Amino acid sequence: MSFTNKIKKKGPVDIVKPADEVFDNVYPTRISNISYESVIESQKAVKEFEDKDRDILIKNLKSAYEEVFIKIIEGCMLSDYIDTIYNNLPEKIKEDFDESKCISQLLNSVNIYLVSSKMGGDKTSDEREIPSDTVESIVLSKKELHDNIANKKFEEANKRGKLNNAVRLGCYIRDTKRYFASEGFIQAKASSIHSFEDVSEHCSIFLWVDNIYDISKKNDNPSFEALFTFVLLHELMHLMMDVFDETKFGINGAGNLKDLGQLYGYFREESLANALALYLCDATRNDALVYSILDYFVEGQTTPYQTGLLYIEKDLLKKAVTNWMKCKKGKYLTKQLAKEWLLEVTTESPRQSELTRIEDAIATLVP
Numbered sequence: 001m002s003f004t005n006k007i008k009k010k011g012p013v014d015i016v017k018p019a020d021e022v023f024d025n026v027y028p029t030r031i032s033n034i035s036y037e038s039v040i041e042s043q044k045a046v047k048e049f050e051d052k053d054r055d056i057l058i059k060n061l062k063s064a065y066e067e068v069f070i071k072i073i074e075g076c077m078l079s080d081y082i083d084t085i086y087n088n089l090p091e092k093i094k095e096d097f098d099e100s101k102c103i104s105q106l107l108n109s110v111n112i113y114l115v116s117s118k119m120g121g122d123k124t125s126d127e128r129e130i131p132s133d134t135v136e137s138i139v140l141s142k143k144e145l146h147d148n149i150a151n152k153k154f155e156e157a158n159k160r161g162k163l164n165n166a167v168r169l170g171c172y173i174r175d176t177k178r179y180f181a182s183e184g185f186i187q188a189k190a191s192s193i194h195s196f197e198d199v200s201e202h203c204s205i206f207l208w209v210d211n212i213y214d215i216s217k218k219n220d221n222p223s224f225e226a227l228f229t230f231v232l233l234h235e236l237m238h239l240m241m242d243v244f245d246e247t248k249f250g251i252n253g254a255g256n257l258k259d260l261g262q263l264y265g266y267f268r269e270e271s272l273a274n275a276l277a278l279y280l281c282d283a284t285r286n287d288a289l290v291y292s293i294l295d296y297f298v299e300g301q302t303t304p305y306q307t308g309l310l311y312i313e314k315d316l317l318k319k320a321v322t323n324w325m326k327c328k329k330g331k332y333l334t335k336q337l338a339k340e341w342l343l344e345v346t347t348e349s350p351r352q353s354e355l356t357r358i359e360d361a362i363a364t365l366v367p
């Protein structure tokens with residue numbers, strides 16, 4: 001039975017039909033079928049634009065979705081992660097489907113909402129709350145972070161003593177109270193994904209079309225299409241890494257390690273989502289996409305995101321992602337290794353050999 005048939009009872013899947021019925025609304029899209037023009041044209045976030053801008057937007061949104069789905073997702077560029085995902089799926093969803101398709105099916109199951117900054121607090125057509133586009137973010141420099149970790153002032157770093165409001169371009173959410181690595185494990189709940197229906201029901205990606213457009217217009221680089229593609233990939237990679245997040249991840253060791261755990265989790269999650277998104281951009285062999293993101297966008301991001309640039313070697317990236325997914329499945333990491341990793345990535349010139357050594361050490365801890 002196909003995935004579509006299985007979940008036919010659910011509204012969000014029938015995304016083409018609602019396009020005609022729902023006027024001026026925020027309804028879910030999937031990466032595989034944005035190509036239906038009506039799906040984009042009827043989106044409230046797109047209608048907010050002037051005619052000229054709207055035409056550009058519609059064209060670019062379509063090609064970004066197509067690039068991500070056809071070239072990247074269907075193109076098996078994530079095949080290194082198939083085993084990790086497939087071998088950890090519950091038996092009942094393995095029965096009916098093809099291993100080679102598990103990543104594309106997973107990533108195509110998530111509801112993607114195109115929103116604008118005005119819509120924070122509103123609801124989508126399927127009653128999901130639209131998050132605010134403003135968040136507080138760590139603004140400590142690399143050196144300050146490094147010194148705090150070295151001097152055991154984790155608490156300071158984690159309380160995010162120095163906070164700045166950051167504008168969101170995209171976000172990935174599992175339910176409303178899902179556990180974010182960056183928020184500590186207080187809200188942790190056993191909520192692993194048991195089926196692709198769970199993904200469409202519990203996971204969402206929000207993309208702030210106006211914020212992405214503003215950035216691209218202000219600097220002319222990266223282009224709207226390049227930045228939108230990158231943000232979409234970044235959020236999809238959070239989903240790929242999140243699929244086994246069963247309870248909480250933690251760090252095993254003496255003393256109060258909560259703060260170190262939070263900082264480590266935040267750095268790991270964001271750096272890997274960025275690294276995977278960059279890796280996928282690179283795999284498209286579209287130089288305009290890669291260089292505009294690297295030269296004009298990532299440079300301006302905060303340290304946890306920039307850390308993604310350190311996973312240059314494909315093998316290191318694969319080890320790191322697999323280790324992190326396993327940590328999120330409830331395996332515990334040692335304080336020592338978490339700290340060594342944080343200290344290395346916040347040094348002036350982190351060493352690839354050292355990062356590889358740490359990944360190998362983590363791998364031996366996490367079966």
Ligand SMILES: [Zn+2]
Nearest residue numbers: 234238270273
């Ligand atoms: Zn992120």
